Amino acid sequence: MSLRYAILAILTAAPLTGYETAKRFEGSVGHVWHAPDSQIYPELRRMEAEALVEGREERWGPKGTKTRYYITEAGEAAFRSWMATPLKYAPWRDVAHMQAAYFEWAEPASVRMHLKQHAAHYTEQIAQWSSQIEAIRSHEHPMIAARLERYPAEQHERIVAFKAFAYEGLIRLAQAEVDWARSGLELLEQLDGDAPA
Amino acid sequence: MSLRYAILAILTAAPLTGYETAKRFEGSVGHVWHAPDSQIYPELRRMEAEALVEGREERWGPKGTKTRYYITEAGEAAFRSWMATPLKYAPWRDVAHMQAAYFEWAEPASVRMHLKQHAAHYTEQIAQWSSQIEAIRSHEHPMIAARLERYPAEQHERIVAFKAFAYEGLIRLAQAEVDWARSGLELLEQLDGDAPA
DNA sequence: CGCCACTAGCTATCAACATAGGTATTTGTG
DNA sequence: CACAAATACCTATGTTGATAGCTAGTGGCG
Numbered sequence: 036m037s038l039r040y041a042i043l044a045i046l047t048a049a050p051l052t053g054y055e056t057a058k059r060f061e062g063s064v065g066h067v068w069h070a071p072d073s074q075i076y077p078e079l080r081r082m083e084a085e086a087l088v089e090g091r092e093e094r095w096g097p098k099g100t101k102t103r104y105y106i107t108e109a110g111e112a113a114f115r116s117w118m119a120t121p122l123k124y125a126p127w128r129d130v131a132h133m134q135a136a137y138f139e140w141a142e143p144a145s146v147r148m149h150l151k152q153h154a155a156h157y158t159e160q161i162a163q164w165s166s167q168i169e170a171i172r173s174h175e176h177p178m179i180a181a182r183l184e185r186y187p188a189e190q191h192e193r194i195v196a197f198k199a200f201a202y203e204g205l206i207r208l209a210q211a212e213v214d215w216a217r218s219g220l221e222l223l224e225q226l227d228g229d230a231p232a
Numbered sequence: 233m234s235l236r237y238a239i240l241a242i243l244t245a246a247p248l249t250g251y252e253t254a255k256r257f258e259g260s261v262g263h264v265w266h267a268p269d270s271q272i273y274p275e276l277r278r279m280e281a282e283a284l285v286e287g288r289e290e291r292w293g294p295k296g297t298k299t300r301y302y303i304t305e306a307g308e309a310a311f312r313s314w315m316a317t318p319l320k321y322a323p324w325r326d327v328a329h330m331q332a333a334y335f336e337w338a339e340p341a342s343v344r345m346h347l348k349q350h351a352a353h354y355t356e357q358i359a360q361w362s363s364q365i366e367a368i369r370s371h372e373h374p375m376i377a378a379r380l381e382r383y384p385a386e387q388h389e390r391i392v393a394f395k396a397f398a399y400e401g402l403i404r405l406a407q408a409e410v411d412w413a414r415s416g417l418e419l420l421e422q423l424d425g426d427a428p429a
Numbered sequence: 430c431g432c433c434a435c436t437a438g439c440t441a442t443c444a445a446c447a448t449a450g451g452t453a454t455t456t457g458t459g
Numbered sequence: 460c461a462c463a464a465a466t467a468c469c470t471a472t473g474t475t476g477a478t479a480g481c482t483a484g485t486g487g488c489g
Binding site: 037137149153197 | 234237238241244262263264265266311312314315316318319321323324325326327328329330331332333334335336337338339342345346349350353387389390391393394395397398399400401402404405407408409411412415416419423
């Protein structure tokens, strides 16, 4: 159900075609929520059937047409109501930590590789998200720019602050992953120091 | 596919019936990986068909029988090979952060509630995982006790260290969530301080 | 002996997501 | 004008996971 609300969220900034929506989920929004186009097209149609969005046919060149989806009042209401509802916290499911619990089944070299990869992956994520935050704060981010145009100036501070806040949370998490992986490398040295090959 | 390896992982400590396996996924292993019994029973049968586990019928009272699953050589090999394989990092999907990015659509009181709930949830998680770590380090944890009995003493240190390490990672993440939620509450005070109701 | 919680095992259905294909049109470039 | 790249849209299939049910035997208690 979250995909639906992610779609509604980006449609509050600007009406989009299915294709554009899918692109957003590869790029900016994709940093917080990922979805393939094969999920997005049918979901948009379901949402249209429920009157949360309205699809308007547009000409596209001499022969083609495309559908641009506009969020409706009902759609905004649904989004607002979701925003007011407390989240259900799903039970944990984390492969990396699950695997780490059984590292005694892997070669020390393999463990080292896993941990280094883990740190590298999240370090890269931090870099990406940091540059997103900068673009958000400077209003250079295209989605932010479109959104700010649509809403009155007194809301701009909140809009920007919350987007940046969300990314800051992701960065905190990623930093925790990096720190954990590093502490794992230290642990490994300790264990192998005690009983070297 | 991860469910399969989670099952293999716990079967390396002791052979289990389907029911016992399901119980593990509600309790201890469930902290890192959750799965309902409706997933576990068919998965065990699939794994038996692929010879990763061997099911042995056991009497259970005068009329009943139950199947206890033993990990096979092939199962151990599959697990070891998975342990040596680098993980694929799935694209991000996080409802709480997605929702936070659009907090301007919620009432400040509602945002405050969300953030407090978020902090409370992960604080509770930290408490649970911390007590797990204690039980692991003191060897009081039943799964750890069973596991240590099965493996030679020189491996005990690693077994315990890696289990504790995994939980430490979860605690780091949860702590990051709590810190983030608290910083969100501060941000909210700032924003509402600028323009109070 | 009746009752109940627990153990044991199983099924059916649905939503969510991944993967991998497909067609057709437009637009820009050499 | 040929061609590639991008735009636009769609489907089919399989896996995973969530939800909710079901039957039936065991073991302990009053």
